[in-house]
Amino acid sequence: MRPLTAESLRGVWATLLLPLNADDTIDFTRLEAQAATLATTELDGLYAHGTAGEFQTLTEDEFDRVNEVLAGAGKPFQIGASHPSAQVQLARVQRAAALEPDAIQVILPDWLPLNDREALDFVRRVADTAGDVPLVLYNPPHAKTPVGPQLLQQLAPSLIGLKTAGGDKAWFDEATKSGLSIFVPGHFLASMSLLGAHGSYSNVAALSPNGAIRFAHDLDVERRIGEFFGQHVVPLQKAGLSNPALDKFLAAVGDWADVGTRVRWPMTSATTAQVEAARPVARRLLPELFEDSW
Template sequence: MWATLLLPLDADDTIDFVRLEAQLDHLTKAGVDGLYVHGTAGEFQTLTEGEYDRINDLLAARTDLPFQIGASHPSAQLQLDRVRRAAALRPSAIQVILPDWLPLSAGEALAFLDRVAQAAGGVPLVLYNPPHAKTQVWPEQLTDLARAVPALIGLKSAGGDAEWFARARESGLSLFVPGHFLASMTPLGADGSYSNVAALSPAGSVRWYELIEADHRAALDVERRIAEFFAGHIAPLQARGLSNPALDKFLAAVGGWADAGTRVRWPMAFADPELVGPARVTAQRLLPELDEGNW
């Protein structure tokens, strides 16, 4: 169960690093297995290179937990440069996406990952391949990539059904899936999550993961209630066009553990803070197992 840093933004879209440090300190004590930065929830595509480096330096200096750094960027060239700089901090792994303006052929995807692995200098790679990626990597291609690029150790994706997992497991990679599906996907072959449930409640997500291992039936009931909460308070925001970063920040505001706010960077829209209170009431009712004393 891995948790991400969320950008606390002031009204002018600048990052409040004091609040970011407080968030990092909370996550370090929450019991999660590791921390990561610069995924979708971290709004990586909006960062200047100076902001990118400052967040990386903060993470590396202030946590003893395993940590991963996302080097993702729509540009292959800028992404390669981020990989080099991230590798110098010796993270547990570096997360990358396939360049995202045009779809890549299988050969182009392999050429990209091969050069990224060289730039990473021995730091392992995790391929982030969400449903909205221009280039979708299917299980058979994933196996080919894993064999050709030994540095590739994991996949961060939406997962799939039993057949998808059976084929994806042949790659030998660790398969990480969305947090709110972790209980149902673990028996299929999921290894863990870079978790949106941790955005709602870092310590609660850890307790839920422990429940998945100890009492799967009970854990599935928690997942059912997470889905009920999402249907009532997250799906309407999705239907209005809010992005995944906006949804994750809304979850953190509902959880009350982080002072990250609901604002995401221009031009993306964000949730009205007035919606946090009603959602918190529902979370208190449906998900008492996830409360870490902030609701």
């Protein structure tokens, strides 16, 4: 392990997505094949157990088995130890650290909001538990405890990075004072890099792993990704599909691995018809992403 730092945490990273059987069990054969495919790409690294990885649905045995697949892929890797329970999350951090990942991603406990003192106490204790493995804080828009720039600066000594939706220039001007590496959604990386973002845990990598890194800073490609999202992702989002369902939809449109669109109960999955309608549009709008999608 060569632990990442705030200065070295950069680039485009892709998540493992859970291939599910009809009974919602994980198909680990397909997961291993997916990881092997991603290992051959130009991506800076892989991670597991973000929102798209359906981390909140996993048993502890499943969590550990996915980590074994991730650690064995041969790419730099980060483990998401997130869980709504602080106690479960702390145990996950301890087990994740034993695998010597490049970093561990965590969330603030997510049933009740925390005050600033509680947030600081949580992050410090998790950092102590992780030992030499650095931490990245995941603070999405739906988090119960939003972390603004001032709190971020207080948390910064225990972290190397922040996974966030980002913001405008004023937001980045304040957030970058923390000294942390700031990671934003893949479909905004080109424009937000101009504001101060350092990389992405990328939803675009679900569509095209190599395309996501080769065109990460291309503003015209970003504009056309936005056009595709407007036509085929936003309507699914408005219909109530979750982020895991949307990322699996993108992977099915990209057709670079046998992930499938099924998400775990009770979440709703995208349909085959929706994928087939979107696939030719993606290739017409974004041909360069599919020249060598893996």
